[in-house]
Amino acid sequence: AIFETPWAKNAEDEDFFYHTMQSVGEIVKDDVKLGTLYIFLVLSTPGAEQSQAVKTNLALACIQQEITLLLYRYLKTKHRDTEVASQTLSRMLICSRWWEIFTHAGASTCLAG
Secondary structure (H helix, E strand, O other): OOOOOOOOOOHHHHHHHHHHHHHHHHHHOOOHHHHHHHHHHHHOOOOOOOOHHHHOOHHHHHHHHHHHHHHHHHHHHHHOOHHHHHHHHHHHHHHOOHHHHHHHOOHHHHHHO
């Protein structure tokens, strides 16, 4: 385990986080470009605790859209199959909820300690 239980809001969030990290790892593997684009997308996505102004910021929404399109184009080129690219991107977007759990739980402070 990465963190000592309990670190998330509840056990379900911890399980979701660990399973999601496993899924992301299976998708990204050793593909540095894919991992980099994915983390850029995650980091540009406001969490639940952000202000409404941040959540509805047009410039930030444009950045997220552009990164999502970059991810799709990269996956389409990598797999040479639009269906596989779409399915993989969908899995990655579903997995992006881990960041909200991680930051909401204060887990980032666990890393510093």
